[in-house]
Amino acid sequence: xxxxxxxxLSGVNxxxxxxxxxxxxxxxxxxxxxxxxxxxxxxxKSTLVKIIGGLYRRDAGEFLLEGESVxxxxxxxxxxxxxxxxxQEPTLFxxxxxxxxxFVGRQPYNRFGGLDRARMRRETVELTRxxxxxxxxxxEARGLSIADQQVVEIAKSISLDAKIIIMxxxxxxxxxxxxxxxxxxxxxxxxxxxxxxxxxxRFDEVFALCDVLTVMxxxxxxxxxxxxxxxxxDIIRQMVGRSVENLFPKEEAxxxxxxxxxxxxxxxxxxxxxxxIVRSGEIICLAGLVGAGRSEIARAVFGVDRYDSGSVAIxxxxxxxxxxxxxxxxxxxxxxxxxRKQGLAMAAGVQDNITLAIREDLAKLGFVTSSMEEPSAxxxxxxxxxxxxxxxxxASMLSGGNQQKVVLGKWLATEPKILIxxxxxxxxxxxxxxxVHRLLSELARRGVAVLMIxxxxxxxxxxxxxxxxxxxxxxxxxxxxxxxxxxKVMYAATHATGETA
Amino acid sequence: MSVTHTVAPVEAGRSxxxxxxxxxxxxxxxxxxxxxxxxxxxxxxFIFSDGGWRELLRQPTILILISIGEAIVIIxxxxxxxxxxxxxxxxxxxxxxxxxxxxxxxxxxVLVGMLLGAFLGLINGLLVAFLRxxxxxxTLGTLYAYRGIAILWIGPHFIRSSWLPAxxxxxxxxPFLGIPVLLWVVLIVVLLVGWFMTSRRSGRDxxxxxxxxxxxxxxxxxxxxxxxxxxxxxxxxxxxxxLAYLAIFATGDAQVGxxxxxxxxxxxxxxxxxxxxxxxxxxxxxxxxxxxxxxSNALPVLGVPSLWQQALVGxxxxxxxxxxxxxxxxxxxxxxxxxxxx
Numbered sequence: 025x026x027x028x029x030x031x032x033l034s035g036v037n038x039x040x041x042x043x044x045x046x047x048x049x050x051x052x053x054x055x056x057x058x059x060x061x062x063x064x065x066x067x068x069k070s071t072l073v074k075i076i077g078g079l080y081r082r083d084a085g086e087f088l089l090e091g092e093s094v095x096x097x098x099x100x101x102x103x104x105x106x107x108x109x110x111x112q113e114p115t116l117f118x119x120x121x122x123x124x125x126x127f128v129g130r131q132p133y134n135r136f137g138g139l140d141r142a143r144m145r146r147e148t149v150e151l152t153r154x155x156x157x158x159x160x161x162x163x164e165a166r167g168l169s170i171a172d173q174q175v176v177e178i179a180k181s182i183s184l185d186a187k188i189i190i191m192x193x194x195x196x197x198x199x200x201x202x203x204x205x206x207x208x209x210x211x212x213x214x215x216x217x218x219x220x221x222x223x224x225x226r227f228d229e230v231f232a233l234c235d236v237l238t239v240m241x242x243x244x245x246x247x248x249x250x251x252x253x254x255x256x257x258d259i260i261r262q263m264v265g266r267s268v269e270n271l272f273p274k275e276e277a278x279x280x281x282x283x284x285x286x287x288x289x290x291x292x293x294x295x296x297x298x299x300x301i302v303r304s305g306e307i308i309c310l311a312g313l314v315g316a317g318r319s320e321i322a323r324a325v326f327g328v329d330r331y332d333s334g335s336v337a338i339x340x341x342x343x344x345x346x347x348x349x350x351x352x353x354x355x356x357x358x359x360x361x362x363x364r365k366q367g368l369a370m371a372a373g374v375q376d377n378i379t380l381a382i383r384e385d386l387a388k389l390g391f392v393t394s395s396m397e398e399p400s401a402x403x404x405x406x407x408x409x410x411x412x413x414x415x416x417x418x419a420s421m422l423s424g425g426n427q428q429k430v431v432l433g434k435w436l437a438t439e440p441k442i443l444i445x446x447x448x449x450x451x452x453x454x455x456x457x458x459x460v461h462r463l464l465s466e467l468a469r470r471g472v473a474v475l476m477i478x479x480x481x482x483x484x485x486x487x488x489x490x491x492x493x494x495x496x497x498x499x500x501x502x503x504x505x506x507x508x509x510x511x512k513v514m515y516a517a518t519h520a521t522g523e524t525a
Numbered sequence: 526m527s528v529t530h531t532v533a534p535v536e537a538g539r540s541x542x543x544x545x546x547x548x549x550x551x552x553x554x555x556x557x558x559x560x561x562x563x564x565x566x567x568x569x570x571f572i573f574s575d576g577g578w579r580e581l582l583r584q585p586t587i588l589i590l591i592s593i594g595e596a597i598v599i600i601x602x603x604x605x606x607x608x609x610x611x612x613x614x615x616x617x618x619x620x621x622x623x624x625x626x627x628x629x630x631x632x633x634x635v636l637v638g639m640l641l642g643a644f645l646g647l648i649n650g651l652l653v654a655f656l657r658x659x660x661x662x663x664t665l666g667t668l669y670a671y672r673g674i675a676i677l678w679i680g681p682h683f684i685r686s687s688w689l690p691a692x693x694x695x696x697x698x699x700p701f702l703g704i705p706v707l708l709w710v711v712l713i714v715v716l717l718v719g720w721f722m723t724s725r726r727s728g729r730d731x732x733x734x735x736x737x738x739x740x741x742x743x744x745x746x747x748x749x750x751x752x753x754x755x756x757x758x759x760x761x762x763x764x765x766x767x768l769a770y771l772a773i774f775a776t777g778d779a780q781v782g783x784x785x786x787x788x789x790x791x792x793x794x795x796x797x798x799x800x801x802x803x804x805x806x807x808x809x810x811x812x813x814x815x816x817x818x819x820x821s822n823a824l825p826v827l828g829v830p831s832l833w834q835q836a837l838v839g840x841x842x843x844x845x846x847x848x849x850x851x852x853x854x855x856x857x858x859x860x861x862x863x864x865x866x867x
Contacts, residue, residue, distance in 0.1 A: 079743065100745030115740035117733045119803035128733050129746060131726050138724035167857050 028091030030055040030219040031076070031188055036085030038071055045071040049085070050245035051238055053188065053219040058210060060230045060251070061223045063240035064263055064313075064481065064514075069223055072240070073190055076221075077109035078102030090187075100129075108186035112193045114173035118166035123148040125165050126180050151179040155209050171202040178209060189213060190221040195229055196315060207233050225313050227256050227518055239263055256519070257511070264481060264510035274487055275465045280304035282339075283473035284356075284442045286325055289334035294320045295497035298334070302442060302473040307464065309488035310477045312517045317497040318477045319361055322444050325475075326358040327351045338442060352381065357435030359428075361446040361477070364420075367431040373416040375401035378433045404433035408463065425456030432463060442473040449483060461487060481510050493517050549797035553812040557819060564823040571826050579705060583697050585818030586711045587612075587769045591785055592792035592814040593718050593807050594762030599793050600722070601755045602735040602802030603653060603660035608763040609785035610671035611645045615767030616777040617675065620684035623693065631693050639764040645671060646760015650753040660756075668786060672779075679779040686775035696772040707772055714765070718758075719807035731755060735802025791838070792817050795845040799853075817841070 031053040038046040046068045053059045061069050074080045075087070078096030087094055089105055096102040102109075116125045123144040124131065134140040148161035157175045159168070165176065174194055181189050191210070195203045210220055210233060224230055230237060231251055239246040239262040246262045284302040289295065295317040302308045310318040324331040327348040336343040336351075344350040348358070360366035368377055379386060379397040386396045401415050408429040412422060419427060428448060435443055445464065449457040464487065468474050478484050484491055491508045493501040493516035501516035561581070564571045572578045591608050598605040615638040622634050649667055653660045686694065697707045722728040734741045734751050742748060766785075771777060790800075796813025798805030817838060824834045 078745075098745050099743055103745060109743075111743070115737065115743045117736040117740060117803070119732060119736040119799075120729070124729065128744060129726065129730065131729060138720070139726075139729070164856070167859075 028088065029053065030090060032086070032088040033072070033076070034086045036072065036075060036087065037083045038075060038080060039083055045243055046075075046082075047243040048245060049240060049243065050248075051221075052248065053221060054236075055187070055219050056214055056217045057235040058214050058220040058222055058233055060234035060237035061221055061240065062225075062230065062237055062259060062263065063246075064479075066242075066479065067240040067263075068243035069240055070192065071243075073109060073192055073221070073223070076102070076107060076188070076190060078107070103184065103186075106185065106187035107190070108177075108181035108184060108188065109190045110174060110177045110181070110192065110194060112196055114170065114177050116165040116168070116173055116176060118164065120165060121162055122159055122165055122168070122176055123161035125176060126151070126161075126183060147183065148179070151183055152176075154182075155179060155212075157205065169202075170197045171199075171206070174198075174206065175209075178213075182213070186218065188219045188221065190223075192223045193225070194222070195224060195226065203229065225518055227259065231256075256515075260511050260514045260518075264514050274307075274461075275469050277305040277307075277465075277468040277489075278471075279306045279489065280471060284325070284475065285335075285337045285340075287335045287337075289321065289324060289331055289336065291320070291324055291329070291331040293497075295324075295494075298494075298497075298499055300492055300499065300502075302475050304441070304471045304473050305468050306489045307468050307474040307476060307487050309484045309491050310475065310494055311479075311481070311484045311488075311491050311513050312494035314479055316494045316517065318494045319446050320497075321494065322358070322446055322475065322477055325351075326356060326444055328358070352438065355439075355441035357381075357438055357440035357443040359431050359435060359443070359445040359448060361450070363424075363427050363431050368419045368427060370420040371418060373418060374405060374410060374412055374422070374430055375415040377419050377430050378404050378437055381434050381438045400437050404437050405430075408433045408436075409459065423456075425452040425459070428452060428456070428460060429463075432460070436467070440472060442475065443467065444475045444477075446477045447479065448476065449478070449480070457483075481513060484508075484513065485510065495519075549809045550806065550812055553796070553809065553816055557812065557816050560816070560819055560823055564826050567828075568826045571823065579698065581819065581822065582708055583705060583773060584822055585815045586707055587766045587773065588785070588788055588792060588818045589711055589715065589811050589814040590762050590766035590769055591789040592796070592810050593715060594759035594766075595786075595789035596793040596796070596798045596805060596807060596810040597718070597722070597731065598660070598755045598759045599790070599798050599800060600735045600802055600805060601731050601751060602738060603752065603755065604664065604790065604800075605646070605649060605660065605756060605759045606664040606786045606790075607645070607649055607667040607671055608759060608766075608789055609782035610668050610675060611642050611760055611763040612767040612770060612782035612785060613675045613777070613779065614645065614671060614678075615639075615642050615764040616771050616781050617679050617684065617779075619768055619771050620688055620777055623690060624684075624688035628690075631690070631696075634693075635765070635768050638768045639761045642764020642767065643757050643761035646756045646758070646763070647753065649760065650756030653756065654749040654752040672783075676779045681778075683778035684771065684776050689771070689775055693772060694775050697769075707769060711769070714762075715807060715811045718762075719811075722807050727751075727754065732803055736804070788817065789814075791842045794849075795841055797845075797849070799849060800846075813845075 029052045033049060033051045036046055036049040049068060049072050051072065063069050071080065075082050078099040078101050081095065081097065094105060117128065120128065126148050127144050132140040132143050145161045149158065152159045152175060155175055155178060157172065159172055159176065165173065194206060198206065210222065214220055222234055234251050236248060237251055238248040239259060241263060280303055282301045283304050287299050289298040298321055300308065310321065312318050320329060323329040325336050327343065327346050327350065330346045338354045338356060341354060343354055364370060369380065375397055378401040382400065383392050386392055386400065405415060410426050410429045410433065412426065419430060422430065448460050448464065452460065464474055464476065476487060485508055488508065489505050491503045491513060492499050493513055495517055501512065503512060561572065565573065570577050572581055591612065595605055595608060618641050619634050619638045622629060622637060649664055652663045698705055701709055722731065730746050731751055734746060734748060738748065770781060792814035793810050794800060795817060796805065796810035798810055820838060821834065824837065825831065
């Protein structure tokens, strides 16, 4: 190398409170190349991108742009330095025209001091033509397809003469034709001498498009290789390469008859032909990448969302569609992913939250008093070891782990036959995580069927009796505990053909 | 290159005629003409008398000034409920200045009124931008706080027309090229503000912020600066409206401007500003304010019982919102159709 690399980060570190998002991230991007950034969910890719784009500031480490150390305080500084980030959900202004979106903040003026709309229009037409996707410059950005919005963002990057263009999972919402088009544009940008960073979970795209790839895991740099020198298996090993820690005290449970039976569940564009059975005492994990459709399946099973066809049954009785109350009556419980927004009444006390789902049973003549609620609330708070000095403490005042215990307590109080838990340990410290695992395991031992969604591979492998891997709305692998290895799960979660290795 | 997309012709923009017919401004002009024509047919003195037409044009100026300020704030996805109270303080400050400093230049008093308004607006802006509390709550607070200051300061007193110099009182009636000076001032202000909002980067940034605040932040637009600017402008315009009030009515007490804040919001909405921000024009708002003020003037002339007047105004507001919603949905549908037709 004679010149300094276009972009070079080394040892970059970033924490949010106690959470270490990046421990030590390295990335070197050369001009005229497409660089893939790969890693599991939570590996720190997005944080790294946000640091490069000026949205976050690093805590420590080196960040060189063409050999010069830089430290961006905001996105504008990064943009002025020639860095352009295209987020998964493009960030256009829906009420402004396409042409104006292209020039926000730097619109050209005419000699009367007003906007030179003709010039904006002309340049927009020219740029979008050059990308092979002409878009009416006069139309509002509202209603443009995601693909067209990305084209507008890319055209904007070109007109800003960005040296580095970062695309964060740009293909996630695109159709096949649109992906091809985007890849064509990306190659065109590379050949113009720009550096591209491409984040994708689809290995086929990475191998088809990218020259170099960097793998990250747990906020740490793992390896950089030329795409031509590695195989998918190598990358998968780098992505998951860690031992399953013994954090998960899975108890042996007697697995009984079927409790939850889901048959051919389909919701157009969301998930397709999903069938599985959860038996009593069994923990089934839905594994896969964020956005694969796991939460959507769970929400449809519980009845929060509608589905187009298929059936759900508990113990042979069919569960009414789109009717959570009906599902609850049949013995289903659902601990949602976002406990703060969907799982808890944040302003209400611990007691009120725990008894929320059993209030009808506690009520006498339609009234519920605090003294009627107290015994159940106290029992469950004690059994789950919720750390609070009083049962009337507001839920919002509890730590994440204790909040999760309260949500679990609410559903356990209903004595469910089947409990669905969506990302039960997200944002919870390690110690409490183990407690949540112990609780789920104990539930299974008592004969409850558990359907768990988790993006953390060690958790999945540690807890599950059976792992179902979901990829783009379909179940691509059904692995019993003995056969579930990190490589197999990751392969099924990322690989386009969907065959298990 | 491997880009093999067939180059479809770029859809031509809609013709200027279609745009004109679709625009909210055009329907408001038609409504205003209808309203005035019908009223004048029943009661000719509504316009065809010495003071009639002048009154018709002069009365709405206060609401127009307040409303375009309100519109700037709403376009950023905020709201300013304190404008009526700001108007009151500006009116009384100007009145006492005239009374206590004989011979003070009118332009200086106008500037003081606007600066006072701008200052009070800046306080709103600072609270909204730095406390990160919704502006609905903040300006509801300052609505009462500013009014409270006005009541403490003014008490039972009121401005007497004898305090005001004759030249100032004549602003609302004295013609320049056939039209009262006050109207010229308001016309120029509307044109300037409208031009700023359509043709300067800062104006466009205000629309961008209201259109998608998250994108604006990602983009690097300074949300704080824009919010401060919008509230300060709204305050200054409310201050100027206070002077228009004084010039027209030549009086004022601690209750001046009560309820104006909601009329201003109504005028903005009727004028085509989306309450969720991001769209609407200053010209539309000025017409909306003119229309609402003219209804209030015309209904008594038409013999509509005063009990019905507010209900009718409400009907127009609800109608305008429904129309917006319908147009919005059809626009989205059309955009989707055009998007998928490619």
